[in-house]
Amino acid sequence: MSKEIIHTIRVEFGDCDPARIVWFPNFFRWIDAASRYFFVQCGVPSWQETEKTMGVIGTPLVDTHSRFLRTATYGDTLDIQVTIPEWREKSFVQRYRIMRGDELIMECDEVRIFAGRRADNPEAIRALPIPAGIRALCE
Amino acid sequence: MSKEIIHTIRVEFGDCDPARIVWFPNFFRWIDAASRYFFVQCGVPSWQETEKTMGVIGTPLVDTHSRFLRTATYGDTLDIQVTIPEWREKSFVQRYRIMRGDELIMECDEVRIFAGRRADNPEAIRALPIPAGIRALCE
Amino acid sequence: MSKEIIHTIRVEFGDCDPARIVWFPNFFRWIDAASRYFFVQCGVPSWQETEKTMGVIGTPLVDTHSRFLRTATYGDTLDIQVTIPEWREKSFVQRYRIMRGDELIMECDEVRIFAGRRADNPEAIRALPIPAGIRALCE
Amino acid sequence: MSKEIIHTIRVEFGDCDPARIVWFPNFFRWIDAASRYFFVQCGVPSWQETEKTMGVIGTPLVDTHSRFLRTATYGDTLDIQVTIPEWREKSFVQRYRIMRGDELIMECDEVRIFAGRRADNPEAIRALPIPAGIRALCE
Numbered sequence: 001m002s003k004e005i006i007h008t009i010r011v012e013f014g015d016c017d018p019a020r021i022v023w024f025p026n027f028f029r030w031i032d033a034a035s036r037y038f039f040v041q042c043g044v045p046s047w048q049e050t051e052k053t054m055g056v057i058g059t060p061l062v063d064t065h066s067r068f069l070r071t072a073t074y075g076d077t078l079d080i081q082v083t084i085p086e087w088r089e090k091s092f093v094q095r096y097r098i099m100r101g102d103e104l105i106m107e108c109d110e111v112r113i114f115a116g117r118r119a120d121n122p123e124a125i126r127a128l129p130i131p132a133g134i135r136a137l138c139e
Numbered sequence: 140m141s142k143e144i145i146h147t148i149r150v151e152f153g154d155c156d157p158a159r160i161v162w163f164p165n166f167f168r169w170i171d172a173a174s175r176y177f178f179v180q181c182g183v184p185s186w187q188e189t190e191k192t193m194g195v196i197g198t199p200l201v202d203t204h205s206r207f208l209r210t211a212t213y214g215d216t217l218d219i220q221v222t223i224p225e226w227r228e229k230s231f232v233q234r235y236r237i238m239r240g241d242e243l244i245m246e247c248d249e250v251r252i253f254a255g256r257r258a259d260n261p262e263a264i265r266a267l268p269i270p271a272g273i274r275a276l277c278e
Numbered sequence: 279m280s281k282e283i284i285h286t287i288r289v290e291f292g293d294c295d296p297a298r299i300v301w302f303p304n305f306f307r308w309i310d311a312a313s314r315y316f317f318v319q320c321g322v323p324s325w326q327e328t329e330k331t332m333g334v335i336g337t338p339l340v341d342t343h344s345r346f347l348r349t350a351t352y353g354d355t356l357d358i359q360v361t362i363p364e365w366r367e368k369s370f371v372q373r374y375r376i377m378r379g380d381e382l383i384m385e386c387d388e389v390r391i392f393a394g395r396r397a398d399n400p401e402a403i404r405a406l407p408i409p410a411g412i413r414a415l416c417e
Numbered sequence: 418m419s420k421e422i423i424h425t426i427r428v429e430f431g432d433c434d435p436a437r438i439v440w441f442p443n444f445f446r447w448i449d450a451a452s453r454y455f456f457v458q459c460g461v462p463s464w465q466e467t468e469k470t471m472g473v474i475g476t477p478l479v480d481t482h483s484r485f486l487r488t489a490t491y492g493d494t495l496d497i498q499v500t501i502p503e504w505r506e507k508s509f510v511q512r513y514r515i516m517r518g519d520e521l522i523m524e525c526d527e528v529r530i531f532a533g534r535r536a537d538n539p540e541a542i543r544a545l546p547i548p549a550g551i552r553a554l555c556e
Binding site: 297299304306307325335336342344345403 | 434435436437438440441442443445446449464465474475477478479480481482483484485488490532540541542
């Protein structure tokens with residue numbers, strides 16, 4: 001079982017394109033914030049902290065699959081429901097359902113990893129085993 | 140068969156996050172530009188034009204599936220290879236392969252529609268049948 | 279006298295650059311949202327509405343002057359204090375003070391106009407006289 | 418005397434807002450890239466390099482003053498003319514003129530510093546004296 005966290009955002013004028021609807025990369029901006037917000041609400045420290053304590057510098061994406069069902073526009077308030085329905089050995093699935101009231105606007109399943117720097121090349125990253133302490137906080 | 144168009148971008152300092160790698164929503168920003176660039180290179184007029192001539196206001200996303208294989212950072216030059224491998228009745232698949240030289244950084248398959256405004260509510264959009272003239276330009 | 283409205287934002291991981299501080303164009307993203315939020319809180323309808331009722335399509339910038347005093351990073355909560363200290367004939371000054379608690383992070387004075395479409399070319403815009411009804415709501 | 422470097426960008430659909438003109442924070446995104454591009458074209462290494470060799474992690478803004486003269490929209494190609502008209506002891510003025518052909522769209526004067534990390538707190542930054550080697554490359 002996973003906790004469910006709701007991250008609420010307002011759609012701004014500048015988030016919309018000349019067709020007057022949300023320009024879709026902004027959905028991924030909000031999803032990335034919602035991913036982080038999930039961990040914060042579960043009690044996981046900032047990546048700045050975890051880099052020092054366990055070498056985790058963030059949770060980059062491996063795979064993302066999204067469906068866009070309805071458009072949204074500025075003035076809308078959107079609730080992003082976030083869960084982690086699946087933990088794998090070195091990755092996890094983070095799920096998002098973006099709602100405007102009862103309407104589903106967009107849904108997204110991501111595969112993310114906990115990333116650390118590589119010893120031989122600090123500019124490169126590698127997938128770490130799921131930190132047990134972080135997982136426990138999220139379930 | 141589809142034409143293949145290459146859209147080249149530079150990764151900027153501000154495109155990268157505190158982990159010093161491209162912040163992933165920026166990949167979607169570039170992909171959206173590459174999608175448009177594909178049509179421009181094939182000779183399709185701007186959406187401002189097509190709105191007047193055939194009611195097409197743009198090509199919003201219905202579904203997107205991406206895999207992230209390698210990280211990129213600022214200073215990198217990336218080539219986005221764009222094709223349309225599949226045409227359906229009211230949608231099409233647009234495919235992107237983002238390369239740094241010979242290395243595949245990210246790949247993405249999108250389902251997009253040609254959108255028009257709805258007669259009963261100009262703020263809402265609907266999927267139009269694939270405009271034959273546009274398809275002919277892209278093949 | 280002007281009303282003062284406070285628009286609160288969270289700084290996200292993706293808002294920061296490889297130097298781990300807010301990438302400055304994001305301050306302008308927040309300021310633009312704060313500008314709009316000011317009008318909403320004062321009771322001014324959405325630009326979609328005002329376009330129909332009085333031809334106002336938005337409040338584009340003419341001039342902006344900003345000073346950056348302290349850096350901010352992800353995890354910070356910032357309060358943007360918004361006022362309109364000056365009304366001119368066809369423009370107004372909108373002022374922002376971005377605070378983290380008692381610390382001033384950034385301050386910005388903008389000159390904006392109320393823009394309408396030009397009769398001879400709907401793609402071009404022109405400055406409208408300050409709408410008295412909007413001004414009354416903001417004072 | 419300063420070198421003048423021209424950084425060329427294309428305005429994309431997603432760079433424009435519901436008023437169909439460039440959403441202004443994007444001008445600052447381009448300016449920030451143009452600032453960096455200026456140094457690259459002058460032969461200054463990446464900030465990743467300079468952090469190791471001289472402790473310079475980037476050139477954050479202290480002050481920026483911009484005037485917006487004409488609107489731009491998607492499909493436009495813009496040339497950003499970049500110079501450094503003034504060097505001070507611990508800061509410099511970087512100037513931008515954004516042109517569409519012969520038309521001046523926007524102009525901006527920035528005060529930037531060369532930033533290093535503070536010894537007592539690596540998360541905080543401080544202004545370094547202008548590195549003579551970098552200045553020589555830019556004149």
